[in-house]
Amino acid sequence: MTPSTPPKHQWVETEDGSLTLFSEEFQEACHSTSGAVQETKLHYLQGCQIETKILSDDHLSILEVGFGLGIGFLTTYDVLKNQNKPWSFLSLEIDHELLEWFRLQNLEHPFLKNLTWRENILEAKNEMIHLQILCGDARRVLPEFLKSQRLTWNAIYQDAFSPKRNPVLWTKEWFTLLKTYSTATALLSTYSASSSIRKSLLEAGWILHKGEKFGPKRTSTRASLQGETDPDILLQLSRSPATALTDDNLQEILRK
Numbered sequence: 398m399t400p401s402t403p404p405k406h407q408w409v410e411t412e413d414g415s416l417t418l419f420s421e422e423f424q425e426a427c428h429s430t431s432g433a434v435q436e437t438k439l440h441y442l443q444g445c446q447i448e449t450k451i452l453s454d455d456h457l458s459i460l461e462v463g464f465g466l467g468i469g470f471l472t473t474y475d476v477l478k479n480q481n482k483p484w485s486f487l488s489l490e491i492d493h494e495l496l497e498w499f500r501l502q503n504l505e506h507p508f509l510k511n512l513t514w515r516e517n518i519l520e521a522k523n524e525m526i527h528l529q530i531l532c533g534d535a536r537r538v539l540p541e542f543l544k545s546q547r548l549t550w551n552a553i554y555q556d557a558f559s560p561k562r563n564p565v566l567w568t569k570e571w572f573t574l575l576k577t578y579s580t581a582t583a584l585l586s587t588y589s590a591s592s593s594i595r596k597s598l599l600e601a602g603w604i605l606h607k608g609e610k611f612g613p614k615r616t617s618t619r620a621s622l623q624g625e626t627d628p629d630i631l632l633q634l635s636r637s638p639a640t641a642l643t644d645d646n647l648q649e650i651l652r653k
């Protein structure tokens with residue numbers, strides 16, 4: 398049965414049988430139509446090595462850019478719920494109605510039934526898991542939130558809408574902020590392999606690696622703060638006329 402539909406969205410069935418949402422506002426679906434859950438597992442759980450990190454790192458702290466319909470969190474929850482180790486998940490979402498819809502959908506869920514609004518934060522917590530979703534424009538609410546927290550993250554799911562639809566979450570300045578609060582072992586993973594985005598990441602100080610292919614996309618991007626950038630990526634970028642996306646040039650670049 399198709400669940401109720403959040404305002405300004407439509408359901409889309411994807412090839413692995415899971416559903417995603419199409420946003421009327423951004424004119425884009427939240428996931429690849431090749432499979433919403435499969436894409437999430439590949440790009441985010443595998444891409445950020447979540448199952449290794451929960452065992453090896455002191456505390457697994459995940460940042461997700463774009464909460465959407467919550468597949469990133471729910472898939473992570475399914476994989477980690479029986480691990481006897483604490484982990485936290487901080488996510489960012491501009492759409493208040495979408496978050497309220499998510500809360501109401503999950504009143505029976507063993508963990509999410511405790512979701513509660515605390516000002517602009519939707520939050521649930523137990524002995525092992527701490528979920529916080531900051532509601533508002535990530536470019537404003539995340540820096541504001543960080544002023545009052547001693548927080549770092551070691552995994553980043555960079556899952557904003559595409560750079561064309563959602564450019565402010567793909568600029569050099571955005572990736573610099575993400576790097577500032579990353580631990581030395583942090584991994585950032587994203588479905589995008591655009592040259593312009595890769596240049597933004599490089600200029601912000603990230604080290605780049607090729608990610609897996611999914612659906613019609615030939616590759617994706619993984620980034621870390623240790624090691625060296627894959628020489629094939631450096632060669633490809635040196636041949637590409639694309640420039641890094643910055644807060645200053647994004648309108649001009651996207652018009653081209």
Ligand SMILES: C[S@@+](CC[C@H](N)C(=O)[O-])C[C@H]1O[C@@H](n2cnc3c(N)ncnc32)[C@H](O)[C@@H]1O
Nearest residue numbers: 427463464465466467468469490491534535556
């Ligand atoms: C691709 S979807 C995320 C999908 C999600 N990770 C999931 O697994 O369901 C991107 C989300 O980013 C949100 N978004 C767009 N612009 C934003 C902004 N400036 N700040 C915070 N969230 C934003 C959109 O409303 C949308 O829900």
